[in-house]
Amino acid sequence: MRLILLMVSLLLLPAVSSAASASDAYNEALGLAGAGHAGEAAARLDGAAAVLPDESIWRERMTLAAAMIRMRSQQQSVLPPLPHPGSNAALAKAYLQATPLPQAGSSWVVNVLAVVLPGSGHAWLGRWHDALTAALLVWPMLLLTLWAGYRRMGPVTVFFALITAWLWSGTVFSAMSLAERGSYEDYLLWWQGLWQASALPGRPW
Amino acid sequence: MLYAGMALAALLLAMLWRGAGFSAASPQMFPIRFYQQMVGDLDGRTCPSYPVCSGYARQAFSEYGVLLGSWLALDRLIHEGDDLKTGPWIVFEGQTRLHDPLQRNSFWLHRAGQEE
Numbered sequence: 001m002r003l004i005l006l007m008v009s010l011l012l013l014p015a016v017s018s019a020a021s022a023s024d025a026y027n028e029a030l031g032l033a034g035a036g037h038a039g040e041a042a043a044r045l046d047g048a049a050a051v052l053p054d055e056s057i058w059r060e061r062m063t064l065a066a067a068m069i070r071m072r073s074q075q076q077s078v079l080p081p082l083p084h085p086g087s088n089a090a091l092a093k094a095y096l097q098a099t100p101l102p103q104a105g106s107s108w109v110v111n112v113l114a115v116v117l118p119g120s121g122h123a124w125l126g127r128w129h130d131a132l133t134a135a136l137l138v139w140p141m142l143l144l145t146l147w148a149g150y151r152r153m154g155p156v157t158v159f160f161a162l163i164t165a166w167l168w169s170g171t172v173f174s175a176m177s178l179a180e181r182g183s184y185e186d187y188l189l190w191w192q193g194l195w196q197a198s199a200l201p202g203r204p205w
Numbered sequence: 206m207l208y209a210g211m212a213l214a215a216l217l218l219a220m221l222w223r224g225a226g227f228s229a230a231s232p233q234m235f236p237i238r239f240y241q242q243m244v245g246d247l248d249g250r251t252c253p254s255y256p257v258c259s260g261y262a263r264q265a266f267s268e269y270g271v272l273l274g275s276w277l278a279l280d281r282l283i284h285e286g287d288d289l290k291t292g293p294w295i296v297f298e299g300q301t302r303l304h305d306p307l308q309r310n311s312f313w314l315h316r317a318g319q320e321e
Contacts, residue, residue: 036308122283129286137283170279177280180313 022048022058026065026202033204038073041204042066060086065200068092072191072204075184077101088198095197101190104183107176114175118142118168121175125182134171141167233271237263254285255295255302264307269314277311284310 025048033041049062060082067080079096082089105125114121119135122128145160192205241259252258261281266274288303295304 127284127287129290130283133283133286137279166275167279170276171283173276174280174283177277177310177313178284181310184312 022052022056022062023201026058026062029062030065030202030204033069038069042069042073045069054084057086060084060088061200064088064092064198065204068191068195068198068200069204072188075187077190088200092194092198095194099190099193099197102186104186105179107179107183110175110179111172114172118171121172122178125175125178127178130174130178134174137167138164138171233266233274234263237266253289253303254281254305255297256306258282258285261305261307265311268307269311273314277307280310281305 025044029041029044029048032044043066045062045066049059049066052059052062063082063084064086067082070076071079077096077100079089079092110121110124113124114134118138119131122131122134141160141164145157145164148157148160188205195203237259241263254261256264258278258281262274262278265277265281268274269277285303285305288305293304294301296302
């Protein structure tokens with residue numbers, strides 16, 4: 001009896017170690033993607049999937065994971081066609097049909113508002129505290145510059161004007177940055193939902 | 206004027222004494238180093254974010270230069286107010302802080318560079 005058990009164990013050993021090494025490779029690639037090395041992670045997954053047999057469950061997982069990691073790094077909303085779509089890919093497609101990508105607000109409105117009226121770009125994004133901070137940074141210095149110009153204070157006016165220009169441009173930069181960040185974080189939430197819906201193991205974030 | 210000069214010299218000596226790492230090759234770092242070495246300890250490290258604002262500014266200056274670095278530092282000061290209502294949070298040295306690394310706010314600059 002013991003001999004039979006030993007023989008069965010020896011027969012199963014290659015399959016177990018193959019699955020273990022595939023899952024190790026998968027987890028390592030996900031770790032890389034989580035650390036911001038999306039390209040390397042996707043390449044590793046593609047490489048590992050290529051050497052696995054067609055019937056291996058890890059082959060589909062790796063191919064789909066590589067495609068989704070590339071999707072994230074390019075901020076795509078469409079899953080590319082897969083060579084061997086299986087149940088994970090079907091789940092991902094169901095999510096894509098049910099949950100469209102949230103539409104990002106147009107950032108040019110934010111930019112124009114921030115340029116024309118300091119603080120209003122942040123207010124348009126719904127960031128009222130930030131809008132107040134931006135306005136308090138720019139408006140007093142702008143008034144001071146205008147006052148110095150009105151009083152013909154020469155170099156003092158130039159000094160105030162330079163500070164105002166830096167603060168004003170900085171608030172425009174801030175509004176642009178927050179608009180970009182907001183859109184990206186909305187995309188990231190949507191993409192994380194896609195990953196979880198696909199039932200792929202692990203998290204590349 | 207003499208007293209002001211002496212005070213400045215004393216401050217510089219104090220910074221050197223404390224190993225501020227002030228380098229003549231990077232004068233743009235002087236205000237940040239000055240804040241970190243001389244003012245930061247006195248005002249009780251009030252920044253609620255991680256990394257702290259002066260560390261963030263230092264990183265921004267060294268990675269993006271004076272203009273973009275100063276804009277990124279200014280942006281941090283502006284957006285901290287609303288971010289403190291929403292997070293994300295991180296526990297650092299037993300304190301819950303706003304997790305706001307430079308990469309979170311500067312990633313789009315790299316993307317803009319790649320598109321060109």
